[in-house]
Amino acid sequence: MLLGLDVGGTHTDVVIIDKTGIVATDKVKTNHNDLLETVNRGIENAVKNVNRDDIERVNLSTTLSTNAIVEGKTENVAVLVSAGPGVDPANYRLGEYYYSITGSIDHRGTEILPLNTKETDSALKAAKKAGCKVYAAITKFSTRNPAQENRLCEKIGSAADFITPGHMLSGRLSFPRRVATAYYNSAVWRQFNAFAESVEKSINGFGIKANLNILKADGGTMPLAVSKGLPVESILSGPAASVMGIIALCQVTRDSVLLDIGGTTTDIAIFASGAPIIEPDGISLNSAATLVRALRTKSIGIGGDSVLRVRDGGVVSVGPDRLGPSLADGGAAVALTDAFNFMKIDSHGDVNASAAGIAGLAKNNGMKPNDLAKKAIDCAVGAICDAVRRLVDEINMKPVYTIHELLEGKKVAPEQVYVMGGPAKAFSKRLADALRLPVNVPQNYAVANAIGAALARTTMYIELLADTEKGRMIIPDIGVSRDIPAGYSLEEAEADAKKYLLGHMKKTDVADRHIHAEILDSASFNMVQGYDTTGRNIRVRCQVKPGVLHEYNDVLRNLC
């Protein structure tokens, strides 16, 4: 049995699932001042009639880290960077305790200039004086050679309660993203850990002995033990939960579009052959780009509460803002839901208030109410369709780097649309007409987020780099670095990538015995000096992709 908890902005959803289907669900209001209290309330209701011994896995999606960062309620971090030549690292400054230290490593991972000891010491002194207790250490090309980051960590030593070394976050290149990600990781570390530990205590208190896992933005989970060192991976997992919910509820196998239409926004996600598309570089938060792997979603300001406006000449606009709830929900401004009510496409809440509001707005602008409501709906549908097309185009225009991919690369062409959220039913026919695609509104979408959270399996992504001239192979984020012989091949590298990834997962996660690692791409380049081959530069990207826990594969299908 699985317990899924989705702590969202307004509601917290809880769902319990066994191999026959949904056992229990519950929805409680999120108390932002005390998330633990919210979680406790949710679990308490849901587990009333359940044999708690049967719960083998608890998956939690939480907004704690996201909110802390967005609201700026994070701990001071001492950030130590060493960038060497290139773009001035002062551009990536985050927080007040940011220290740049001389030193340099090149793209092959060769140390060009050692870290300046004096500068390091004085930075540490300053950070200590400022009272910083959490640190982040980031050097350029540390994913190629983490030696300087490791040296910084040694130097910081016991001055820190926690240090984020940049190379442990991801094997991907991007010094600025590494700086931001390391910074946020340390900034939310203390709060996240306090929360995670209390949730763990709380579920134990309910007599649940299951492993606790934390949902990530890529639609997968990480075990609690992993999340304690990588709290930043818990940011923005909300949209991922709903995407995973749809995968669980519907048999998504083809290229598809998912629309999650809420009160304020519509979130769009795209599936390629049934698999959600991943953001190529990492998600952005607070306008800072990070290395946090995430499902690619796009949000536009169209929702049930989006406010209707009429400009000169009878041009009707919808959103992108909301001025409280719609008239139907007791609000003060005419909103999209009211237009649906007026047209009798929906009958949500106070239908009479909607009708009066639409009529009033139409009269003020010399329009027929019918025209106004129709134009508003057309405008909203048009905005969603445009956004869908743009997102699909962007995905198809993603740069590729081989002739084969450029000429033969698969293009995404959606064949199916899934719509969830409050106004989903009202929108479905219009969207089907406008996108000329079949539209499906799954049942149980109200708790799809929690279902997605409950069923998500552990995911992981690594990058392996082997340089046979240097005789080294490295997988930075799981701390693998070893000597390799000159004959080390692409096939060996692929096998190693899988072996180390699975080995690392087995160490921390025992629940899923069917983990399958796949090679995303791999390449081997001959390195040439003059006219002699001096070695091979091998790169392998390997992942356990997001998906539903294998044992539960068939549970919820066809509920759609």
Next chain:
Amino acid sequence: MLKAKNRLGIIFFPAYDWAISPTHPERQERLLYTQDQLKEEGVFDIDGIGEYKPEVATVQDVERVHFCFPDVESVCTESHLISAGGAITAAKLVMEKKEDRAFALVRPPGHHAMKVVHGARGFCNINIEAVMVEYIREHYGQKRIAIVDTDCHHGDGSQDIYWNDPNTLYISIHQDGRTLYPGSGFVDEMGGPNAIGKTVNIPLPPQTSDEGFLYVLEKVILPILDDFKPDLIINSAGQDNHYTDPITNMRFSARGYARLNELLRPDIAVLEGGYSIQGALPYVNLGIVLAMAGVDYSHVREPDYNSDAMKQNPVITQYIKKVGQDVLDRYRNSRNFVMRGMPGNYMVRKKPIFYDTDGIRENQVESVMICNECAGILKIESLSSVNPLCLCIEVPLGACDRCRDEGYRILKEGKQKNIYAYIQLINRRDREYLRF
């Protein structure tokens, strides 16, 4: 957050699955470390810098420029069409104002590919800048375009293609042809009779440093550009002037390249040569990208850069000043050039051409009709070790009636003669492209 002063589109296409041969300088590995450097520096996350996928140039795009024998498909592969397509994508971004500037960071290069193509020369099959320039003219109207070629090798292909075009100013700075392939590009190569002065060659001595390159840029190239007043400036951004390049002898640095682009302010840059793939390209490309975007590049530096060792010998400085003055004088005097023949007469030159990459020999007789009203009808007879005698006729963009009619007369005559294995006509004026 970093913000670009000029919005810059980068078309990055490293063709990781294509090489001339496994250890050839033009191999899969060439842009690998450049991509690593650009990614690690977060270049594509800078606000105002975007990355784009190249389109694939069509056979038609190539036939607008080149006479390919026996046909386009035989002399160029998909890799060349993508690299030319990358340049076209760059041009579109700028012409359609989606970006202020664009940089086609693509391979293989193109500036040694001439008007007539029988195979590959100097790692080039088709001239990607020329394909781009003529795409621009076809779709966005006749433009005055300046190509500034900063590759270490003389861009003899680009020179050949624009030899007779008064609307294209081709300026090349390169290592002196007496010391480096292809052995051309001397100051007295100044263009054909209808475009004299529109080809400018600035041969520089081996060991020229930043000081010399920037001197020539500021004192020679920029004044000439001011005079020509181009609608567009294109940089053929070869990077083999770098002090670590394995096949040349210059001392230009990454920061020097960046400064050059800052001063030149090209609308479009297209990668050409550059084969120090670890020691130069990652830093030179970073420098060019930042400079084109208007982002501070003053911290860009090669790991082994030593400014003292890169100081320019005063003897070289003096020599460069002399060359620069000579080039300027010639450019200014070209206006007073008097035709050595009456309009309607042909100027004829014979050219032996060697294709080093493919080992092909070609002999050409190029005739251009002197005309006061247009670039003049161009006729080339070409015989190579891989193709029998071929006839090429080009009616240029904006051709006058007489030159157009003359083109069709030559075509008719050529067909009657029955001595040509292939005849190709490019009529840019009426967009007629014929092959026989």
